[in-house]
Amino acid sequence: MLPPFDLLPTLVRGLRVTIGLTLAASTLALIVAVIAGVARTSKNPLISGIVGFYVELFRGTSVLVQMFWIFFVLPIPPFNISLSPFLAGVIALGLNVGAYGSEVVRGAIQAISRSQIEAGIALNFTPTQRMTRIILPQAMVRILPPFGNLLIELLKSTALVSLITLSDLTFQALTLRQTVGRTTEVFAVLLIMYFLLAYPLTLGVRWVEGRRVWA
Amino acid sequence: MVQDNDRQDASGPMIRFQKVKKSFGDVHVLRELDLDVATAERISIIGASGSGKTTLLRILMTLEEPNSGVIYVDGEPLWHKKVNGELVEADEKHLRKMRGKIGMVFQQFNLFPHMKVLRNVTEAPIHVLGTPRDKAEARAKELLDMVGLADKMDNYPSQLSGGQQQRVAIARALAMQPKVMLFDEITAALDPELVGEVLGVMRQLAHETQMTMLIVTHEMGFARDVSHRIVFLHEGQVLEEGPPEKIFTNPDHPRTREFLSRVLEH
Numbered sequence: 001m002l003p004p005f006d007l008l009p010t011l012v013r014g015l016r017v018t019i020g021l022t023l024a025a026s027t028l029a030l031i032v033a034v035i036a037g038v039a040r041t042s043k044n045p046l047i048s049g050i051v052g053f054y055v056e057l058f059r060g061t062s063v064l065v066q067m068f069w070i071f072f073v074l075p076i077p078p079f080n081i082s083l084s085p086f087l088a089g090v091i092a093l094g095l096n097v098g099a100y101g102s103e104v105v106r107g108a109i110q111a112i113s114r115s116q117i118e119a120g121i122a123l124n125f126t127p128t129q130r131m132t133r134i135i136l137p138q139a140m141v142r143i144l145p146p147f148g149n150l151l152i153e154l155l156k157s158t159a160l161v162s163l164i165t166l167s168d169l170t171f172q173a174l175t176l177r178q179t180v181g182r183t184t185e186v187f188a189v190l191l192i193m194y195f196l197l198a199y200p201l202t203l204g205v206r207w208v209e210g211r212r213v214w215a
Numbered sequence: 216m217v218q219d220n221d222r223q224d225a226s227g228p229m230i231r232f233q234k235v236k237k238s239f240g241d242v243h244v245l246r247e248l249d250l251d252v253a254t255a256e257r258i259s260i261i262g263a264s265g266s267g268k269t270t271l272l273r274i275l276m277t278l279e280e281p282n283s284g285v286i287y288v289d290g291e292p293l294w295h296k297k298v299n300g301e302l303v304e305a306d307e308k309h310l311r312k313m314r315g316k317i318g319m320v321f322q323q324f325n326l327f328p329h330m331k332v333l334r335n336v337t338e339a340p341i342h343v344l345g346t347p348r349d350k351a352e353a354r355a356k357e358l359l360d361m362v363g364l365a366d367k368m369d370n371y372p373s374q375l376s377g378g379q380q381q382r383v384a385i386a387r388a389l390a391m392q393p394k395v396m397l398f399d400e401i402t403a404a405l406d407p408e409l410v411g412e413v414l415g416v417m418r419q420l421a422h423e424t425q426m427t428m429l430i431v432t433h434e435m436g437f438a439r440d441v442s443h444r445i446v447f448l449h450e451g452q453v454l455e456e457g458p459p460e461k462i463f464t465n466p467d468h469p470r471t472r473e474f475l476s477r478v479l480e481h
Contacts, residue, residue: 118278119325123339123391124314127307133338137329214328214371 004185007176014172015193021089021168022155022197028094029101029154033147036098037105038131051102058099064160067092071164089161097154104146108139141212148205152198159194169193227290229254229395229427230275235284237270237451244270246451247284254394257421257428259438259459262448263474268431271448272397275429276319277310289316289394315343318393322400324380326372326387332359333368336387344391351390358386362416378409382416389420395427402434410434417441435478439463447471 039051058066071088074081083091112135120130162171173190177183230252237245244267252258260268273279274286277293285302286293295302296309305313326335336355340346346354359365362382364375372380381401388396398417402410414437421428421441432438438445438459445462447455447470455468466472 115321115323115325116327118276119321119327121278121314122276122317122319122321122388124311124343125339126311126343129342133342134327138327214373 003182004189007180007182007186007189010172010176011169011189011193014167014169015197017086017167017171018155018158018169019197021086021093021158021161021166022151024086024090025093025097025158026151026154028090029097029150030147032094032098033101033105034136036102037109038136040102040106041109054095055099055102058096059103063092063096063157064163066096067160067164085161085164085166088164089158089166093154093157093161096157097150101147101150104143104150105139108142109135111142112138141209144208145205148201152201155198155201156194228252228287229256229289230429231287232271233285233287235274235286236282237267237274237279238282244451245274245281248448248452250446250453252395252427252429254427255425256443257430257441258444258446259430259432259442260446260448261432261435261438261474261478266448267451268448269399272319272399272429272431275395276317276397277314288313315391316394317397318388318391318395319397319399320381320384320388320401322403324372324377324384324404326380326384328372330371331368332364332370332372332375332383335372335383336368336390339387340390355386355390358389359383361419362386363412376409377405378412381405381413385413385416385420393426395429398428398430398432400431400433402432433478435463435475447474449474 036051036055039047040055042048042051067088070083070092071085073079074083074088116134116138117130120134125133158168159170161168162174167175169190173186177186180186228251230250232248232250234247234249235245236243236247244265248267248271250271260271262268270279274281275288275293281294285295291313292302292305293313294305294310296305297303326332327338330338333352333355336358337348337351340351340354341348356365356368359368362385364379364382364386367375367379367383372383375383385401401417402413405413414434417430417437418441420426430438430442440459442459444456445459446453447462447466447468449470455462455466455471457466462471463475466475
């Protein structure tokens with residue numbers, strides 16, 4: 001194959017890992033963000049306190065260090081938890097982005113007018129129903145655009161998993177550079193591949209935003 | 216229906232306020248307020264702003280908790296539970312049971328903006344009462360037809376005028392078949408030309424149903440037409456009450472007279 005296309009088979013192998021990692025970690029991040037965001041609005045000080053600790057811990061430290069802890073420290077006693085590089089990457093990125101996402105969710109929930117909750121009380125919805133049927137659907141509109149940005153950040157942060165031995169896109173590019181040289185070429189293709197991954201995400205978020213029919 | 220042992224005398228009032236106090240910080244909104252409302256009675260609560268009218272309704276809807284006093288709805292304490300003959304603070308379970316008896320229409324409509332009109336009306340019957348969807352929708356269509364909005368059921372609230380939104384809100388509250396309906400200044404947020412359509416629905420409702428209604432309003436003509444009794448609140452207490460003819464033409468208390476002359480002037 002003609003250069004630079006001869007680089008592609010190796011890079012595509014890494015691309016698969018990057019995509020899988022992004023999908024798994026963003027799913028985890030979304031779930032964590034919603035649960036933690038809702039829990040942060042809890043009136044129970046224990047619940048909101050524990051969640052607040054998690055959020056500040058993960059926002060206040062480097063995602064790379066978090067990844068090192070999950071991959072290198074957890075297998076050591078007293079933890080004795082060994083995780084595959086992929087799982088460690090998913091958990092670190094998911095919990096990190098989930099912490100940022102939970103603040104987005106919390107802000108969106110608190111922006112919903114108190115009168116909507118009162119209408120829910122007057123119609124005798126349970127507290128859970130008020131959250132899932134009235135508040136969260138309205139909050140989603142505010143959540144989606146910043147969450148799209150977080151997912152793009154997450155995608156780009158997946159490059160860090162090359163440092164916990166995972167053969168993602170960046171890892172394969174670094175390997176190629178060492179074996180075949182052609183530094184400019186390798187990193188140019190790498191750049192383009194990340195962009196081609198991230199841009200559809202941006203378009204997807206815009207599409208979802210545009211679909212909202214109510215004001 | 217299972218008979219409740221805690222029930223008061225069946226001939227008792229639908230609603231009873233006993234020495235109910237409520238303050239927000241240093242502001243005493245209700246001062247040992249006493250008030251009875253009979254079953255199927257329609258009362259209009261009038262009074263200056265700050266007299267406690269809205270707070271009275273909001274306490275009944277369990278949106279505000281009273282500081283002291285007891286409120287009975289349909290023979291059962293609203294904010295309390297009877298445990299071994301003593302009244303203790305109600306839990307969420309008791310409050311939910313009591314809320315089922317009461318419905319409320321708000322000044323600002325408070326429709327759910329992310330649901331179409333039909334779903335605004337069916338959501339609670341389906342998910343709170345467990346009504347099958349087809350039955351809930353049929354009932355909702357009847358109610359929307361009654362308020363003159365059957366053709367708007369596939370619209371979102373934002374596509375409706377204020378008067379139309381308020382009529383949907385009335386249909387939404389009625390769909391829960393409450394024993395008591397609370398109306399909190401439901402025309403106050405409307406442009407003058409839209410007030411009539413909402414009051415029209417209210418008059419029809421008063422005419423056709425036997426629901427107990429508590430109406431907070433500044434529309435004195437309307438209050439006079441639909442109410443069995445007018446309650447004048449002043450500084451968190453019932454200062455005067457009586458049939459509309461009496462209150463509006465020959466009130467006993469000078470403060471009532473003063474208030475009425477102010478609101479009837481324009």
